[in-house]
Amino acid sequence: MTPAFDLWVYLSSTPLLWLTVTLLVWIAADRIALASGRHPAVNPVLISIVTLGAILLLTGTSFAAYFQGAQFVHFLLGPAIVAIAVPLYRNLDKVKANILPMAAALVAGSVTAAVSALGVAALFGVPDNVLASLAPKSVTAGVAMGIAEQFGGQPALTAVLVITTGLIGAIIVTPLMNALGLKDYAARGFAAGLSAHGIGTARAFVVDEVAGTFAGIAMALNAVMTALILPLILYWFLK
Amino acid sequence: MIEAFALLLLCQLAGEILSHGFGLPMPGPVVGLLLLFAGLFVAQRFVTLSPQTINDTALGRTTGGLLQHLSLLFVPAGVGVIDHLGLINSYGPVLFLALLVSTALSLAVTALVFTWVKNRQTGRMAS
Numbered sequence: 001m002t003p004a005f006d007l008w009v010y011l012s013s014t015p016l017l018w019l020t021v022t023l024l025v026w027i028a029a030d031r032i033a034l035a036s037g038r039h040p041a042v043n044p045v046l047i048s049i050v051t052l053g054a055i056l057l058l059t060g061t062s063f064a065a066y067f068q069g070a071q072f073v074h075f076l077l078g079p080a081i082v083a084i085a086v087p088l089y090r091n092l093d094k095v096k097a098n099i100l101p102m103a104a105a106l107v108a109g110s111v112t113a114a115v116s117a118l119g120v121a122a123l124f125g126v127p128d129n130v131l132a133s134l135a136p137k138s139v140t141a142g143v144a145m146g147i148a149e150q151f152g153g154q155p156a157l158t159a160v161l162v163i164t165t166g167l168i169g170a171i172i173v174t175p176l177m178n179a180l181g182l183k184d185y186a187a188r189g190f191a192a193g194l195s196a197h198g199i200g201t202a203r204a205f206v207v208d209e210v211a212g213t214f215a216g217i218a219m220a221l222n223a224v225m226t227a228l229i230l231p232l233i234l235y236w237f238l239k
Numbered sequence: 240m241i242e243a244f245a246l247l248l249l250c251q252l253a254g255e256i257l258s259h260g261f262g263l264p265m266p267g268p269v270v271g272l273l274l275l276f277a278g279l280f281v282a283q284r285f286v287t288l289s290p291q292t293i294n295d296t297a298l299g300r301t302t303g304g305l306l307q308h309l310s311l312l313f314v315p316a317g318v319g320v321i322d323h324l325g326l327i328n329s330y331g332p333v334l335f336l337a338l339l340v341s342t343a344l345s346l347a348v349t350a351l352v353f354t355w356v357k358n359r360q361t362g363r364m365a366s
Contacts (some may be wrong), residue, residue: 026311044309049317056321063322070315076305077312079247081268082254083302085275098285101356109349113241117341119290124333137338138345141316142266157326159340164318168342183348192351195342209314212306218349220269231343 011059025051038206040174045199046167047062077198084201084216091213098186102217104186109194109218110225111233113138118237129239133157135234136226140197143223162197169196170203185211193218206228210232242302250275 018209029047036042046069056066088095095102114135120136132153136144145155169192172193177188187209193215194199201219205212254271257263263270280287312321320349 022314024316030311034340045313045317048311048314049320050343052314052318053321056318063319066318070318073312074315075311077242077316078251078268078271079244080305080309080312081266081363082247082250083273083276083305085250085272086278086293086299086302086305088272089279090293092290098353098357099241100360101353104356105349105353106353107257109345110351112348113341113345116344118338120337120340121330121333124330124336126330126333126337130330131259131332134334134337137296138342140266140269143264154326156323157315160323160326161334163313163320163333165342166313167317168338172343173346176346177350180347180350182354184357187350187353191346199313202313205306205309206278219311220265220272223269224264236298 003061012059012065013068015072015119017071018061018066019072020069021055022052022070022073025055025067027078033142033155040171043167043171043203045170045202081198081216084213087213088216091210094186094210095217098214101187102190102214102221105190106194106218106221106225109230110138110222112154113195113224114230114233115221118233122237129153130157131237133163133233135237137161138195138197139223139226140219143227146228147227151230151238163199165198166196169200173200174207186214189214190218194222197222240297242300244297246298247271247275247302247305249277258277 003107011069021105024051025048026044029044029051032038032047033042040135048103052066056063114237117134117137118131126134129152132149134227135151136147136158139147139162142157145158148158149155158178173188173192173196177191189208192204192211197219204215205222231234250271251268252271253274254269255267258265258267258270272352279288279293294303
């Protein structure tokens with residue numbers, strides 16, 4: 001055994017290495033995004049995931065070993081979601097003025113997200129257990145996995161589909177809203193949070209605080225809405 | 240800053256207890272968000288606190304900092320996808336197409352319905 005190998009074996013088993021690597025990769029990805037003028041296609045989350053995934057595969061590191069370090073970043077998700085209460089409180093007047101638009105958009109968006117995904121997949125003959133895993137893909141991961149399991153889906157597949165949905169949403173939301181000529185950050189943010197949960201909400205907070213606030217509200221509401229309406233929608237799609 | 244962070248954790252903890260205790264369809268952190276939001280309303284009756292000044296408080300600065308970097312916090316879970324690449328079977332391309340179509344449609348429908356109802360609302364108030 002070479003000393004370098006010994007050092008690698010030691011470091012790769014401590015949380016320090018993978019926590020540091022996660023932050024450094026993120027900083028680099030965020031710099032690249034900043035240099036592109038925050039171009040929507042240059043998504044720092046996607047760049048970081050691909051880079052870190054490649055590093056893990058090349059070094060033969062398991063996700064479990066990686067997560068020993070990365071869990072400290074992951075842990076902050078909980079308090080960060082709680083933190084959305086502050087911009088919500090700050091922008092309460094805007095939220096109150098948009099109660100009706102939010103209610104209508106919630107029902108329309110929630111049904112569209114589930115029915116369109118199931119429709120495309122069913123058209124190509126995707127089996128029931130995969131349909132059940134796909135249906136809640138716009139909902140925040142923890143809730144989506146619970147819903148999928150309830151209908152005989154695979155929670156792990158749901159997690160993959162949820163994250164992919166979040167990345168797609170975060171990347172296409174800005175060009176799509178510009179193409180539709182929608183300038184209201186409340187509407188844009190609400191759509192991002194409803195369709196692309198936390199990753200869409202994170203993108204919205206980068207663009208504008210009001211957009212981020214409405215995205216956070218939409219994410220929370222859609223988790224409840226999807227849990228309520230999905231049994232009815234799946235009834236029509238599952239054989 | 241430590242007080243602010245402890246307050247966030249306390250709300251999350253209370254949220255987890257309520258969420259799991261009552262089997263709510265909302266994750267613990269979202270319940271915690273609602274608790275903190277309600278707490279701010281109660282607090283503004285007793286201390287100097289208003290929507291205009293909250294960003295200058297320790298809580299405002301701590302939450303602002305966390306939310307500015309919200310994207311980073313999704314990276315570890317995202318990397319977890321590599322553990323499940325095996326699940327992407329022959330249906331992978333179809334599922335990706337379904338996600339692409341559905342995400343674009345739900346973004347557009349949500350924002351258009353929101354704007355349509357909003358415009359009707361303001362139109363009625365103006366007339």
